[in-house]
Amino acid sequence: xxxxxxxxxxxxxxxxxxxxxxxxxxxxxxxxxxxxxxxxxxxxxxxxxxxxxxxxxxxxxxxxxxxxxxxxxxxxxxxxxxxxxxxxxxxxxxxxxxxxxxxxxxxxxxxxxxxxxxxxxxxxxxxxxxxxxxxxxxxxxxxxxxxxxxxxxxxxxxxxxxxxxxxxxxxxxxxxxxxxxxxxxxxxxxxxxxxxxxxxxxxxxxxxxxxxxxxxxxxxxxxxxxxxxxxxxxxxxxxxxxxxxxxxxxxxxxxxxxxxxxxxxxxxxxxxxxxxxxxxxxxxxxxxxxxxxxxxxxxxxxxxxxxxxxxxxxxxxxxxxxxxxxxxxxxxxxxxxxxxxxxxxxxxxxxxxxxxxxxxxxxxxxxxxxxxxxxxxxxxxxxxxxxxxxxxxxxxxxxxxxxxxxxxxxxxxxxxxxxxxxxxxxxxxxxxxxxxxxxxxxxxxxxxxxxxxxxxxxxxxxxxxxxxxx
Numbered sequence: 001x002x003x004x005x006x007x008x009x010x011x012x013x014x015x016x017x018x019x020x021x022x023x024x025x026x027x028x029x030x031x032x033x034x035x036x037x038x039x040x041x042x043x044x045x046x047x048x049x050x051x052x053x054x055x056x057x058x059x060x061x062x063x064x065x066x067x068x069x070x071x072x073x074x075x076x077x078x079x080x081x082x083x084x085x086x087x088x089x090x091x092x093x094x095x096x097x098x099x100x101x102x103x104x105x106x107x108x109x110x111x112x113x114x115x116x117x118x119x120x121x122x123x124x125x126x127x128x129x130x131x132x133x134x135x136x137x138x139x140x141x142x143x144x145x146x147x148x149x150x151x152x153x154x155x156x157x158x159x160x161x162x163x164x165x166x167x168x169x170x171x172x173x174x175x176x177x178x179x180x181x182x183x184x185x186x187x188x189x190x191x192x193x194x195x196x197x198x199x200x201x202x203x204x205x206x207x208x209x210x211x212x213x214x215x216x217x218x219x220x221x222x223x224x225x226x227x228x229x230x231x232x233x234x235x236x237x238x239x240x241x242x243x244x245x246x247x248x249x250x251x252x253x254x255x256x257x258x259x260x261x262x263x264x265x266x267x268x269x270x271x272x273x274x275x276x277x278x279x280x281x282x283x284x285x286x287x288x289x290x291x292x293x294x295x296x297x298x299x300x301x302x303x304x305x306x307x308x309x310x311x312x313x314x315x316x317x318x319x320x321x322x323x324x325x326x327x328x329x330x331x332x333x334x335x336x337x338x339x340x341x342x343x344x345x346x347x348x349x350x351x352x353x354x355x356x357x358x359x360x361x362x363x364x365x366x367x368x369x370x371x372x373x374x375x376x377x378x379x380x381x382x383x384x385x386x387x388x389x390x391x392x393x394x395x396x397x398x399x400x401x402x403x404x405x406x407x408x409x410x411x412x413x414x415x416x417x418x419x420x421x422x423x424x425x426x427x428x429x430x431x432x433x434x435x436x437x438x439x440x441x442x443x444x445x446x447x448x449x450x451x452x453x454x455x456x457x458x459x460x461x462x463x464x465x466x467x468x469x470x
Contacts, residue, residue: 002169003121013125020129021136023282025337035282037069039309044076047315051091052083070285073307073318078293081321084115084261084314092314093118102313103165105260106156115321116156117261123311124166127266130280134270137336138229138254140202145228146177148198150184150191150205154447158264166265185447188212192222199224204231204256206449207241208385214248215384215403227251233258233267236349236365236452240372244381257347259322262308269343272336277343279328283310286341288328289320298330301348301364323350325364353453356462357428358393360469365453370427371398374419382406383416387442390455393465395433396424402438413438 003009027035044067047053057063060077067075084092093102102118135142151159159181167179180198182191184205192213195203203210210230216222227249233256242253255271258264268286269279279286288302289295296302304324308316325348332342349365356362371386385401398420402413411419417436424434444450
């Protein structure tokens, strides 16, 4: 049965739909704390009916009644990717939960074996307020804005599942003319042609996809592609790409952060018009920890830990599997009107893509992708795409794709290469080799955008560096 036609599921959804989006703007910190405490107590109580959680909590000596609110969350053990992999499928939902009403969502497996969990209408419907909050924040009318999700619709991936589980059944709420899905991995000119016919008001996609579309826009393609807002999710957005795309489309780009496991449509955090990354604290509790799994203080960088405060199916409590670096600052009062915890520097990259040097220094991907500094200093837009690869502990390749139409404009490739070598030598030291190479295109994994930063160091090599430090 369509959950929108079932009063048991439809009525709670309507409440979420009409009231949740503006909640963060209306409640004060004390009210928010009380709400979050209530939601955590509820989700922990539910988790006790899930065998995996029940076993871990029992082993840790924690009862559901021990968790009175967010301040008690540190009593709960962390949940890892291995926990989900080893306990899938029967131990990650309650024994009598109706699997036929759930949907299996799988991660890409980019950091190891893919993780699969169960999500359902309680998750997608319960998180609708977080999705609509972005529309409200950017001044978009969800009823009238033609929104294109230009993503990965491979079967079982987050974009495909949320469409099948939610949007395909919500035609009376979201017109099929205003919520449109396109495959981001079709030939880029075909994508631009479709967008030109659609005339979107807002587009969600990957930074590299927008960069390629911006290149075509600058060449005269997509006369009718004039969105008011561009949403970015899933990958790092560097300053150069942001400027390049915003200039081409004459509109703003905003970051969002979510994952398949959390419910990709309900973002964990989003960037406001002031370019501040606000955490959706009424939907998620976010912590960060160091390499020893010790919680770091506000304002210190650490690895993200996420708890989803809504929905059922497979709960997500103190999950450490997202692999991202963040710097959380608490209770930030923003000019946009929100007062929340924030990601001070956005998403700073994945642990698995971080750069490590022989002296033990570690650079998250965002702090190492500094080519925008060079391009802005040299006032050039001739680079269509770039990638940084750490081949060895002391050798890097910087790959550049040059716009042929701008090839003869200043600066020359040699001048660019010299400046890039200079700025990276200052960052990593003179004993590291920096190779700057022009390439025709940058290879990307199947059905995934090309990453901005790649490190080919193995876990063993990283451990050896740490062990050999004096």
